[in-house]
Amino acid sequence: MISKEVNENLKNASWIRRMFVEGGKLKAEFGEDNVYDYSLGNPYFEPPKSVTKKLKELVNSEALGAHRYMDNAGFPDVRQKVAASINRDIEHPIGFEHVLMTVGAAGGINVLLRTVLDAGDEVIIFAPYFAEYIFYIKNHNGVPVINKTNEINFEPDLIAFEKSITAKTRCVIVNSPNNPTGVIYADATLKEMGEILVKKEAEFGREIYLISDEPYKALVYDHIKVPNIHNFYRHSVMVNSYSKSLGLAGERIGYIAINSAFEDADLFMSGLAFCNRTLGFVNAPALWQKVISDALEESVDISQYQVRRDILYKKLTELGFEMVQPKGAFYFFPKALEEDDVAFVMEAKKFNLLLVPGSGFGYPGYFRLSYCVDLAMIERSLPAFEKLVAHYKNKK
Numbered sequence: 241m242i243s244k245e246v247n248e249n250l251k252n253a254s255w256i257r258r259m260f261v262e263g264g265k266l267k268a269e270f271g272e273d274n275v276y277d278y279s280l281g282n283p284y285f286e287p288p289k290s291v292t293k294k295l296k297e298l299v300n301s302e303a304l305g306a307h308r309y310m311d312n313a314g315f316p317d318v319r320q321k322v323a324a325s326i327n328r329d330i331e332h333p334i335g336f337e338h339v340l341m342t343v344g345a346a347g348g349i350n351v352l353l354r355t356v357l358d359a360g361d362e363v364i365i366f367a368p369y370f371a372e373y374i375f376y377i378k379n380h381n382g383v384p385v386i387n388k389t390n391e392i393n394f395e396p397d398l399i400a401f402e403k404s405i406t407a408k409t410r411c412v413i414v415n416s417p418n419n420p421t422g423v424i425y426a427d428a429t430l431k432e433m434g435e436i437l438v439k440k441e442a443e444f445g446r447e448i449y450l451i452s453d454e455p456y457k458a459l460v461y462d463h464i465k466v467p468n469i470h471n472f473y474r475h476s477v478m479v480n481s482y483s484k485s486l487g488l489a490g491e492r493i494g495y496i497a498i499n500s501a502f503e504d505a506d507l508f509m510s511g512l513a514f515c516n517r518t519l520g521f522v523n524a525p526a527l528w529q530k531v532i533s534d535a536l537e538e539s540v541d542i543s544q545y546q547v548r549r550d551i552l553y554k555k556l557t558e559l560g561f562e563m564v565q566p567k568g569a570f571y572f573f574p575k576a577l578e579e580d581d582v583a584f585v586m587e588a589k590k591f592n593l594l595l596v597p598g599s600g601f602g603y604p605g606y607f608r609l610s611y612c613v614d615l616a617m618i619e620r621s622l623p624a625f626e627k628l629v630a631h632y633k634n635k636k
Contacts, residue, residue, distance in 0.1 A: 255371070255599070276621035281570065281610045287486050290538060298531065306527075312516050312523050313513045321536060322533070330470050330471060331470075334497060340516060343492045343521045344493060344494045345494045347494070347524075356449055361411075362383045362406060366386075368603035386602055392564075402436045405444075412451065414430075414469070418456075420608040421566065422569045423568075430469060430473075434476075455483055455494070459570060461567055475499065475502065479496050480497075485540065486535060488532075545570050545612065548612075552572065553572070559626065581605050585607055588628055596609075
């Protein structure tokens with residue numbers, strides 16, 4: 241038998257995966273072209289050619305020791321390149337000693353939380369949130385504290401945020417560009433958040449870590465620049481991956497980068513390296529560290545994601561859906577056509593539309609739609625959205 245905790249978590253597990261599985265059933269029944277699967281944020285575009293070229297070079301290399309153990313933090317030369325990339329928009333540069341290579345952002349967040357949390361410590365997250373945060377926090381005996389964002393623009397409510405910080409608060413997780421809303425937090429928001437945390441650290445006499453989860457940082461539209469979290473708060477930690485920017489979701493490669501202003505930075509990094517090892521990751525995959533180190537300034541064709549965004553945004557708003565236009569990532573988070581978002585998603589399934597209820601992101605009454613999909617599928621799906629809206633109008 242599995243543990244009681246895992247058994248309970250399975251009941252509350254990801255709606256994203258649940259709808260993805262439903263999609264497989266519908267495709268078997270109606271055919272691939274007649275099902276419109278917007279459930280999973282699975283990067284659509286293949287990695288840049290330079291990435292696959294570098295991988296082939298490494299695989300075919302006769303260099304000795306390429307597959308041996310290394311420092312648990314990763315190859316120093318790769319970490320140096322990552323640090324240099326981060327330093328392009330940072331006021332106080334970091335060095336390779338502030339970077340640890342990880343098994344994706346998910347692995348990175350788990351390593352980080354294991355390093356800093358004592359049992360009962362609180363971690364603040366903002367709804368709508370990436371659903372796995374809850375499980376990551378509980379993995380390490382932390383307590384999730386959920387703050388709801390502003391319904392107008394999905395920015396954090398900073399008054400509520402300040403009130404939610406207690407003597408047990410150890411971490412705050414922000415995700416910008418955001419999954420599921422596509423919102424990019426403003427400089428002013430992050431600046432004020434940092435000021436609040438400085439005040440609360442002084443009040444409670446302990447460090448509070450601001451974790452910025454950034455797997456979508458390279459996927460932005462309309463010439464918007466994503467703020468660098470290290471410019472706003474001393475105890476900030478960046479966690480990133482190349483799953484989305486380089487289309488490498490299956491390869492699990494990313495990093496943790498701490499602020500250069502950390503006190504006891506050596507001790508903190510030693511803690512991260514220890515947890516990287518003892519959580520069973522040991523180190524990030526050697527081949528993929530070397531591959532991404534030569535592709536840090538590259539990305540998949542973001543303009544093609546914007547094409548998809550613009551087509552859907554135009555159509556859905558014309559049909560009356562209320563939503564914030566995403567400025568990054570590849571998701572929409574519109575208001576459902578009825579209060580019960582789960583019921584709405586089930587109604588949409590009748591038209592072979594696979595959507596994810598907002599409840600799965602801690603934000604009922606909305607739904608997520610992932611547009612990292614085939615453009616032809618989007619075009620085929622538009623009449624289904626029309627029928628769904630007509631269905632609700634006829635119910636009134």
